[in-house]
Amino acid sequence: MxxxxxxxxxxxxxxxxxxxxxxxxxxxxxxxxxxxxxxxxxxxxxxxxxxxxxxxxxxxxxxxxxxxxxxxxxxxxxxxxxxxxxxxxxxxxxxxxxxxxxxxxxxxxxxxxxxxxxxxxxxxxxxxxxxxxxxxxxxxxxxxxxxxxxxxxxxxxxxxxxxxxxxxxxxxxxxxxxxxxxxxxxxxxxxxxxGSDFMNYVDFETDFNELDDDVVPDAAREEAVTRAGEFHRQLMESGDRRILSLSVAEEATLRPEVESEDQAGLVLRVLDTFFDVIEQDSDPSTRGVIIAVLEKALVSLVAQRQWMAAGHILRAVTDLIERRPDLVEMHGQAIDAILTTSTDETRREALCEALNRTIVAAPDSEEGYLSAIRPEGVTALCELLGVVESRRGRMALVNTLVRIGRGNLDILLSHLRDERWYVVRNILLVLGRMKATVAVRHIQPLVTHEDLNVRREALAALSQIGDGEAVDALLALLRDSDPRIRVSAARSLSHLGKRAVNPLLQIILANDFDSRPLEERRGFFESLGRTNSPDVLPFLKMLLGKKPLFKKKEAEEMRVCAVEALARMRGPQVKALLDLALTDPSSIVRAAVAGAQKRRDDEVPDDV
Structure with missing residues (x-):
């Protein structure tokens, strides 16, 4: 019809x-x-x-x-x-x-x-x-x-x-x-x-349909809609306003939340209106005044820890920069002032306080502000890495630097020379996640840094970058004079999977490998197992079968190392080889198998 x-x-x-x-x-x-x-x-x-x-x-x-x-x-x-x-x-x-x-x-x-x-x-x-x-x-x-x-x-x-x-x-x-x-x-x-029931509670249905699918299951959503509609129908038919009553305590809890939500929404609408006027008004002096007002608003919002609204200003400025180069050319100095203010010393102090909190409710999170910071803020965020103590806060800074740091690698690389080991470690984490290949030659010397945490992160960064010079650097470190560096390099290489098998086997099959400390040999075999490549299984099976008349101790230690490799692997063939090792005449090998099987039942393979 x-x-x-x-x-x-x-x-x-x-x-x-x-x-x-x-x-x-x-x-x-x-x-x-x-x-x-x-x-x-x-x-x-x-x-x-x-x-x-x-x-x-x-x-x-x-x-x-x-x-x-x-x-x-x-x-x-x-x-x-x-x-x-x-x-x-x-x-x-x-x-x-x-x-x-x-x-x-x-x-x-x-x-x-x-x-x-x-x-x-x-x-x-x-x-x-x-x-x-x-x-x-x-x-x-x-x-x-x-x-x-x-x-x-x-x-x-x-x-x-x-x-x-x-x-x-x-x-x-x-x-x-x-x-x-x-x-x-x-x-x-x-x-x-x-239906008529739908007409009675259309507001309820639209509100519930806006809930996140990952948070609220469909069944719970449908039940909530049905119950809300029934309450509303009763309300409309009976005129009784006491169907849903709140205690004084409940009202005291809910009222500030509702008022806060209303205020936050109003602030965002006012800010949007300011930006609309900037784009619509033909008078440069009017636009200049409004941009100055927005800078003051940013200062005020950060002081009040209204991070979402403050971030809203930065996102709108970014949008303006990308869409209206004519306005940027005319008001560039005023716009730059907003961006400079966003990460100046006072704003950094406020961010540091917020980032050091351990438990943060979503509405109070500083994430809305951090996610809006532009690349011009890289230096300020690197400075914050030196003063933020909570792990949650440091990881938030690292994630932001990964997002905005690619065009500012020189600044990140300069902080690799920082005297504070924890700053260097976190910058290495950023560079590794960015897969910044140009940083390899700056990272390589740090594998001999005096702090163990820095050495580990440098190796992890090289393995994350994983191409070209980074792999060459890791291969070279397999022959470092320090056995701890050699083992760490082997573990980092193992993340490359099958590509790491040949370099690791070359070290294991070298003539001097049997004379190395047992802990180092076990470290290399663990790394070989972490590749989880089926190509290594014939070699490990051969080692498990070696029971010579002479050099029994060395052969026994190599069988223990083979078990360590199998403990890091998965697959039906692996289980069969471990079952075979359980029949080994050496109680030391059998004990290693029992330990490996327990770890396989209780744990996932650990990371570097």
């Missing part, structure tokens, strides 16, 4: 090309494959720009009074985008999904912010299609924006559908869930997702 706007109704849900029907019915659909997940079709570009302008205008309507010049500029931009669309068509028909807007089956708008998501706002009020027709003027659009503002700010006791019905805007038409249900559907039952 088709209504006057061309919407097709079949069995109570909307059929839209490209899968938009599914989202319009409350089901998520897979997004387009491109990075922005927005429609790439050239003919829809004006609609995409209109949808963005509409979202900005709605946000401005919530932030400014109707006579504010900034709000007026957003209205002007919106009318311009409308005019561009109407040059090629007589109307803009938007299908409303839970989180996206669609046109002609393609996604033309989406937002990751649930507070400012235009699609979510329309969807929650039951609107499933919205059409703007040619002829809509500025005053009519202003009335529409005011309705949306009143609904989102909860100033109106009526939802958006009711307001549209009452005001009857001549050039704005819509289809809501009620309209869909009013269509004749014969004897077919109304689908559950569009």
């Amino acid at each position: 088709t209504d006057h706007s061309g919407l097709n109704i079949e069995h109570g849900f909307e059929i839209i090309p490209g899968g938009a029907a599914n989202e319009a019915a409350g089901h998520e659909i897979s997004a387009p494959e491109d990075d922005s997940r927005l429609a790439a079709a050239a003919e829809l570009k004006p609609v995409i720009e209109f949808a963005r302008a509409l979202a900005k205008a709605v946000k401005a309507a919530r932030m400014y009074p109707a006579n504010n010049p900034i709000y007026a500029r957003f209205q002007t931009e919106l009318q311009e985008k409308l005019g561009t669309c109407f040059a090629d068509s007589s109307g803009i028909r938007l299908v409303i999904g839970q989180h996206r807007l669609f046109c002609q089956g393609e996604c033309v708008y989406e937002s990751g912010d649930p507070e400012d998501n235009l699609a979510r706002l329309f969807f929650r009020d039951g609107i499933r299609e919205l059409t703007f027709h040619a002829g809509i003027d500025r005053s009519e659009m202003a009335r529409f924006l005011d309705m949306v503002r009143a609904t989102s700010a909860r100033e109106s006791i009526e939802d958006l559908v009711t307001q549209l019905w009452d005001d009857s805007l001549p050039h704005v038409t819509y289809i809501a869930i009620d309209d869909i249900l009013d269509q004749g559907i014969g004897n077919e039952p109304v689908p559950a997702e569009f």
Whole structure:
């Protein structure tokens, strides 16, 4: 069945090309494959720009009074985008999904912010299609924006559908869930997702559907939706406001959390508005003032430990730098001031305090700030590595440096000469994770560093880099004068798997290997086992079978070493060889097998 706007109704849900029907019915659909997940079709570009302008205008309507010049500029931009669309068509028909807007089956708008998501706002009020027709003027659009503002700010006791019905805007038409249900559907039952119960608690369902799939199982989600809907139905039918009651203590706990969430959302919306004005305002002096205000806001937010909001400023600055080189050229000094302030001494002290916390709740985490720091902050983060004491904090710094340090390798390499061993160790960890091949010649001398932790991390970094000069360096270290370095190099090489077998066997088969200390020999065999290569099994089987009349002690020690290698391996052939070793006449070998089997049952192979 088709209504006057061309919407097709079949069995109570909307059929839209490209899968938009599914989202319009409350089901998520897979997004387009491109990075922005927005429609790439050239003919829809004006609609995409209109949808963005509409979202900005709605946000401005919530932030400014109707006579504010900034709000007026957003209205002007919106009318311009409308005019561009109407040059090629007589109307803009938007299908409303839970989180996206669609046109002609393609996604033309989406937002990751649930507070400012235009699609979510329309969807929650039951609107499933919205059409703007040619002829809509500025005053009519202003009335529409005011309705949306009143609904989102909860100033109106009526939802958006009711307001549209009452005001009857001549050039704005819509289809809501009620309209869909009013269509004749014969004897077919109304689908559950569009039933009256759904209409009673659509807000509950959309809220629960936004929960993370990995955190909340489907069964728990469905049960929560059902229970929430039942409570809401009882509330609507009985008028009893005491169905869900809170104790004084519970209210005292919940109220600060709710107020904190509201405040955080408001701060982000204000910041977004500032950046919108920077992009929209044609007056350089106005933009300069706002950029200066943003720097002060960053200082204030960090002082209050509002890390997420402070990071929001840095991410928006990064976005501005990437998209608007013209503004960067004009206001480069002011923008640089924000970036410099973000990691200056005062901000570093605040970060150090935050990073030294051992237990951190997600809303209070400094991760939102660290993840937004730009490459210009590498030096500051390296300095923090020398003062942050908690392992959690150090790892957060390491992860950030891995992300932003590639273009600043000279700074990282300079810190390899730091007198503090723990700084050097952590920089080595960064370079290894970055697989920075150019750092190999700087890392190699550190395998003889006076501190054991640095030596181990240097070898680990070389094995992580794992190519070219790094492998050559590890191979050379197999013949180092210090047996501890030789064993550590062997263990690092073992991470290369089958590629490490031949170099290790060359050392093991060398004439002087039998005369080396037993601990070193066991270390090389353990490394050979860690490669888990089946190529070594014939060699190990041969060693287990050697029971000469002379040099019994040496042969016995080599069989123990073979057992050590097998203890680090996995596979049915390995178990068979260990069972064979259990029949060895030497009690020392049999004891080694028993220990190996216990380790295999209790542990996973350890790491370097």
